[in-house]
Amino acid sequence: MLRLAHLSDVHLGPLPDISYRELASKRITGYINWQRNRKANLHDHVIGLILDDIKAQAPDHIAVTGDLVNLALDAEVEFARQWLELVGPGDDVSVVPGNHDAYVPGALDKACRAWGDWMWGDGMDRPAHRGAFPYMRVRGNAALIGVSSARATAPFMASGYFGSTQARRLGRMLDEAKTKGLCRVIMIHHPPVRGAAPQHKRLFGIGRFKKVMEKHGAELVLHGHTHLPSLYWLDGRDGDVPVVGVAAAGQAVGGSKPAAQFNLIEIDGEPNAWTLNLQRRGLVADSDRIQHIVAQSLDAAERPQVQKLIASRSHAK
Ligand SMILES: [Fe+2]
Ligand SMILES: [Fe+2]
Secondary structure, eight states: OEEEEEEOOOOOOSOOOOOHHHHTTTHHHHHHHIIIIIHHHBOHHHHHHHHHHHHHHOOSEEEEOSOOSSSOOHHHHHHHHHHHHHHOOTTTEEEOOOGGGGOSTTHHHHHHHHTGGGTOOTTOOSSOOGGGOSEEEEETTEEEEEOOOOOOOOTTOOOEEOOHHHHHHHHHHHHHHHHTTOEEEEEOSSOOSTTSSOGGGOEETHHHHHHHHHHHOOSEEEOOSSOSOOEEEEOOTTSOEEEEOOOOTTBOTTSSSOOOEEEEEEEEEETTEEEEEEEEEEEOTTOSSEEEEEEEEOOGGGSOHHHHHHHHHHHHO
């Protein structure tokens, strides 16, 4: 059995001092946004509580699905590298970048260099770079596959992109992992599901991702970005694929989004008969303790029939 912890959207703060030159870009809108919202609702203290509880649960591996920083300033990227060292060694922690980690052109390259230890696939040539996704790591009975949907966008946009090159490589990795009898877990920042994020925050390439699932199959998709503890399903070649989101790891109680959570997923069973159990743990009102929130089986039998109907209708179009 593999016990996998999943957290996302850490948005580490506070922001370091910013020069006017650094603000003369998309960052000006992000900086105002951060001053208004994130500074008030996202807290390092909360991130510390989440991380302490993850450590107490002693998972075999930890997945971090992006948005480690806010504006991808050099000092933030370095701060995030130091935070990752607290989370765990690169072999035990897998990271994929989010849109905030690629906030302006060039930022993603810097993040890949700084966080390479946590983003290298098995047997991959170092260093990690933005063209090297997806990467695949085998840990226990699972293949952890990291896809990058991060890219710099125009101001007020937070969209992601899943292109044909990554789609081809992802397909090959899924087939290879299937041949090896591994449970296939995909990590991606943006939810690859239609309607899961607002228009200006959506993933371009959702149709492409859907086709990869239909042609190659997978057992689980983990994502962040929406800051919501959601569960969607996609049709897959080898059965329905659960798509699991999570609340932002630094979200304080009382904001417009659910307070901080992380997912703890137990992967058990054998090829073609995997058992996936999800436990959500997080902050609840009037408490400074991380608690069990809900347990859910990710068995395809749990997929709501109405969602399946909608998916098959859109498939028929
Ligand atoms: Fe985020
Ligand atoms: Fe995001």
